[in-house]
Amino acid sequence: MSEKVLMKGNEAIAEAAIRSGCRYYLGYPITPQTEVAAYMAKKMPKIGGVFMQAESEISAVNMVYGVAATGKRCMTSSSSPGISLKCEGLSYLAACDLPSVVVNVQRGGPGLGGIQPSQSDYFQATKGSGHGDFRMIVLAPSSVQEMADLTSLAFDLADKYRMTSMVLADGTIGQMMEPVELKDDMHETHYDKPWACTGTKMEREHNIINSLILKPEILEQLNLDRYEKYKVVEENEPRYEEFMMEDADICIVAFGIASRVSKSAIVEARKQGIKVGLIRPITLWPFPEEPIRIAADKVKSFISVELSMGQLIYDVKLASQCKKPVYLCSRVGGMITSPDYVLKKIIEVNNLGGASV
Amino acid sequence: MIVFQKPHALTDVPFHYCPGCTHGIIHRLVAEAIDKLGVEGRTVGVASVGCSVMSYDYFNCDMVEAAHGRAPAVATGIKRALPENIVFTYQGDGDLAAIGTAETVHAAARGENITIIFVNNAIYGMTGGQMAPTSLPGQITQTSPYGRDVKTQGYPVKVCELLSGLDGPTYLERVSVDSPQAVKNAGRAILKAFTNQVEGKGFSLVEVLSTCPTNWGMTPVESLEWCRENMIPYYPLGVYRDKFAENGGGEK
Numbered sequence: 001m002s003e004k005v006l007m008k009g010n011e012a013i014a015e016a017a018i019r020s021g022c023r024y025y026l027g028y029p030i031t032p033q034t035e036v037a038a039y040m041a042k043k044m045p046k047i048g049g050v051f052m053q054a055e056s057e058i059s060a061v062n063m064v065y066g067v068a069a070t071g072k073r074c075m076t077s078s079s080s081p082g083i084s085l086k087c088e089g090l091s092y093l094a095a096c097d098l099p100s101v102v103v104n105v106q107r108g109g110p111g112l113g114g115i116q117p118s119q120s121d122y123f124q125a126t127k128g129s130g131h132g133d134f135r136m137i138v139l140a141p142s143s144v145q146e147m148a149d150l151t152s153l154a155f156d157l158a159d160k161y162r163m164t165s166m167v168l169a170d171g172t173i174g175q176m177m178e179p180v181e182l183k184d185d186m187h188e189t190h191y192d193k194p195w196a197c198t199g200t201k202m203e204r205e206h207n208i209i210n211s212l213i214l215k216p217e218i219l220e221q222l223n224l225d226r227y228e229k230y231k232v233v234e235e236n237e238p239r240y241e242e243f244m245m246e247d248a249d250i251c252i253v254a255f256g257i258a259s260r261v262s263k264s265a266i267v268e269a270r271k272q273g274i275k276v277g278l279i280r281p282i283t284l285w286p287f288p289e290e291p292i293r294i295a296a297d298k299v300k301s302f303i304s305v306e307l308s309m310g311q312l313i314y315d316v317k318l319a320s321q322c323k324k325p326v327y328l329c330s331r332v333g334g335m336i337t338s339p340d341y342v343l344k345k346i347i348e349v350n351n352l353g354g355a356s357v
Numbered sequence: 358m359i360v361f362q363k364p365h366a367l368t369d370v371p372f373h374y375c376p377g378c379t380h381g382i383i384h385r386l387v388a389e390a391i392d393k394l395g396v397e398g399r400t401v402g403v404a405s406v407g408c409s410v411m412s413y414d415y416f417n418c419d420m421v422e423a424a425h426g427r428a429p430a431v432a433t434g435i436k437r438a439l440p441e442n443i444v445f446t447y448q449g450d451g452d453l454a455a456i457g458t459a460e461t462v463h464a465a466a467r468g469e470n471i472t473i474i475f476v477n478n479a480i481y482g483m484t485g486g487q488m489a490p491t492s493l494p495g496q497i498t499q500t501s502p503y504g505r506d507v508k509t510q511g512y513p514v515k516v517c518e519l520l521s522g523l524d525g526p527t528y529l530e531r532v533s534v535d536s537p538q539a540v541k542n543a544g545r546a547i548l549k550a551f552t553n554q555v556e557g558k559g560f561s562l563v564e565v566l567s568t569c570p571t572n573w574g575m576t577p578v579e580s581l582e583w584c585r586e587n588m589i590p591y592y593p594l595g596v597y598r599d600k601f602a603e604n605g606g607g608e609k
Contacts, residue, residue, distance in 0.1 A: 024438060050437045054430065055463035062427035062460070066434020069421045070401075074434070092424050197419035197435070199399040199442050206368075208413045210404075210422035 002183045009147040009173045010035035010077075012180050013103055014043070016148035017075050020155040021187035022101070023049035024074035026063040028056055028082060031115045032171040033105035036077040057082040061089030061102070068098035069209045071196030073155055077103035079171075080121050081112060090164055091130030095211035097195075097226070099158035101151070102136075103167045105174035108334035116334025117171035119256060122311035125168045126285045133223055135230050137165040137237065138284040140255040144178035150282070152186040159191040161233055168284060170307065172257040172336065233286055240288035241280040244270065248277030250349055251295045253316045254305035255281045258337060262305045265342035274350045284315075292319035301349055302326040305342055307335075325352075364388035366397045370414045377570040377577025379534045380408060380476065383547075384415055386540070387447065387474055390548040391418065394555055400443040401435050403428045405457075407449035408482040426457025429464035432471045443554055445472040451481045454490040454514045461516070468525035468559040472550045475516060478567040479588060486572030490514040493591055498572075517564050517597040527559035529597040533566035533589060535581045558601055566592060 007015065014036045017025070025040035037053065044051040050067075054060035060076045067074035078086060083104045093100050106121050108114040125138045137157050139150040147169060154165035197207050213219040241259075244266055245251065254262045259280040269276045279295060281288050295302075301324050304313035310328045317326050329345040331337045363369075366388035374380045391397050400418035404410055406425035413420035423431040428446035436444040453461050453475050464471065480498055481487040487500040491513045495504040505513075517529045528550060532543040543565055550561035566588050568580035575583060596602070 024434075026434065052433070052437065055459050058427065059430040059433075059460055059463065062424060062430035063434035063437070065423070065427075066403075066421065066431040066436075067438045068434075069431070070435055070438040072438045074438075088424055089427075096422075197401045197421050198439060199401060199419055200397070200417070202398040206417055207419045208422070209420070210413050212410055212422060 002181050004179055004181050006177055007144060007180050008035055008175060008177050009141070009144045009169065010105065010175070011039050012144045012147040013077065013151045013167065014039035015182060016151040016186060017101065017155070018043060018047065018049070019182060019184065019186040020073065020152045022073040022075050022155060023047070024067045024072055025050070025076070026052040026054055026060045026067070026074065027076050028054050028060045028078065030079045030082045032107060032174050033077050033079045033103065035174070036103060057085035058088065061086040064100050065089055065093055065098060068093065068100045069096070069197045071193035071198065073159070075101040075103065077105065079105050079107045080109050080118065083121060083124065087124070087130040090136065091132050091134065092211055093164045094130070094134035094136070095132065096209045097162040098209070099162050100164045101154045101158055101167065102164055103151070103169065106168065106170045108332065114334040115171065117257060117307065117336060118332065118334060119170055119258060119307035120309070120311065120332060121168065122284065122306070122308055125166055126287070126315070134226065135163070135285055137161070137163055137233065138168050139165060140168050140282060140284050141173055142256050142259050142280065144173065144176060144180045147173060148180050148182055152188070156188050157237065160189070161229060163233070168256070170256050237283055238286045238288040238290070239282035240291055241282060242291060243278040243280065245277035245279065245295065248275050248298070249300045250274070250276040250303060250346060251292075251299040252276060252278045252303045252305050253281070253292065253312065254278065255284060255312070258305045258307055261337050261339055262342055264339035265346060268339060268343050269346045272347075274346060276346050287315045287319065289319040292316060293321065296320035296323040299324060300353065303329050303345060303349055305329045305337060307337070308332060364392045366391040366417050368415055368417050372415060373411060374408065375571040377568065377580060378408070379567040382534050382540055383474065383476055383543070383565050383567065384412065386544045386547045387445070388416065389544060390551040393548060394551055396443045396551070396555065399441065400445070401439065403432045403435070403444065403446040405446060405448040405452040407452050409447055409449060409476065410483065412447050426452050426455070427460055428452065428457065429460040429469070429471070429473065433464055433467070433469050436469060436471050443472070443551065445474060445551070447474045448476070449482070450475070450477045450479065450489045450491040454516050462520070462523070465520045465560050465562065466523050466525040468527065470554055470557060470559050472554050473562040474547065474550070475562055475564045476567045477516070477564055477592065478569040480569050480572050482569050482572055493587055513591065515592060517562070520562065521597040525560055526562065526598050527600045528553050528561040531564040531566065531592060531594050531597065533584060533594060535566070535568075535584045553601070564592075
């Protein structure tokens with residue numbers, strides 16, 4: 001059974017989390033994602049769940065660490081400056097292989113920045129979410145429907161791989177309202193968690209969840225084992241959408257709100273006879289390298305459309321092995337690329353005909 | 358007839374603590390409380406960062422190692438997920454009273470139904486003897502080589518006094534382990550802090566004045582004397598909060 005409702009993106013995240021079996025939400029207010037907390041504060045007490053407003057983002061992520069250590073599905077959400085504070089916790093969650101879901105509804109930075117949409121935490125989410133070698137699964141919704149669906153997926157992937165899944169949204173998708181279809185039960189698979197700390201009941205040896213490993217040979221092996229797991233994730237979990245790529249000369253790569261704006265620009269450019277298409281990464285890690293590698297042999301050039309100063313572009317260059325020029329089309333600081341702005345870049349790149357600049 | 362043995366709640370892993378350090382005594386008192394209450398099978402302990410970081414190897418119950426200072430937040434998450442379980446943290450002074458001050462104060466303010474064992478030895482032990490938030494005025498450490506100068510390095514944090522300004526805590530007591538009588542008294546306080554949680558009474562913290570012969574540069578016996586002569590006068594022992602005391606809640 002399912003129902004169709006009109007919802008804000010942030011609310012869709014919260015509702016999908018609940019329907020995915022999450023009964024523990026631990027957060028701290030920050031614009032533009034506070035609706036997630038407000039929704040959870042209203043709903044959780046009525047369904048036997050726990051809503052906690054922590055004293056800081058640091059405390060919130062450590063409460064998540066505590067709940068995750070018991071094997072229960074749990075979530076925290078924040079926006080850019082708050083995620084910076086959570087990075088310590090993200091490292092510990094990764095080091096202890098604890099499943100958890102973290103939402104970042106990005107705003108403009110650096111520093112306190114602004115409260116308007118941004119994608120400038122791309123590096124932080126995909127490359128440097130804390131100290132040490134580790135990865136998070138990063139999912140990038142581009143609609144309110146995907147806010148719900150990818151949140152649900154985030155819980156399953158977190159449990160499946162014992163990792164943190166991050167839903168990397170932006171202020172636009174978080175704040176916009178769209179119809180969204182919600183299944184009654186989005187909790188797809190149940191995973192056994194024999195490692196969880198729930199009390200020995202005097203029936204087994206004590207479980208220890210810990211990231212202090214003083215013997216370098218053991219710590220190295222744990223890192224190697226974790227990266228073997230990441231390899232499996234890289235093989236199985238890349239997700240992306242292709243739009244008008246069949247005959248494209250120019251390939252735009254964009255995710256989230258930037259991909260929606262790009263689609264409008266592509267439709268307009270096609271009317272003008274420019275063959276342009278889009279590859280939209282849905283998972284930012286693992287990055288969908290294959291479609292971009294294949295496209296690199298067909299198209300004349302790439303454009304990375306992003307709300308950051310050229311972060312996504314690095315992965316486009318790596319995936320395309322720099323076989324074709326990759327151009328940047330971006331706005332930052334809370335400004336959003338308009339379809340006209342992207343169209344102008346498409347025309348400019350088309351006029352270059354694939355030549356490097 | 359067995360009259361004395363290792364508590365069941367302690368594992369057989371040998372302690373790594375320095376000779377004369379009182380962590381071993383305090384670990385034993387915690388384990389005795391767990392044994393007496395028969396709650397080992399439903400207890401989850403939270404280890405912190407500092408000398409006692411490896412306490413996860415020493416307690417037989419399930420153990421979670423927290424990031425530096427975050428143990429009360431981690432314990433909160435565990436307790437909210439497992440309200441029927443017994444959750445305790447074991448933290449030193451740097452962890453609890455410096456980097457984890459916010460987590461400590463707010464877990465106390467919420468009246469979180471957890472038990473905190475706070476070991477105060479007035480120094481950072483594991484990193485080699487730096488000034489702690491609880492180092493005494495004038496105390497010489499690696500980072501206060503001319504003695505803690507309160508004009509530039511501020512005053513020590515008195516945790517029981519600080520938390521007794523909040524409505525949240527149920528039970529706050531400061532004890533020491535500098536003599537057999539003191540150890541016995543500390544055991545009583547730690548048992549009470551666990552009993553409170555079993556009975557759902559709320560936040561309990563026991564501050565245990567401890568010694569660090571290695572970093573204080575003293576023999577174990579001299580350390581106990583230093584604790585008696587210097588720490589206890591600055592950190593008065595006693596009950597700072599007991600909401601359920603028979604006399605109606607004796608505040609110090």
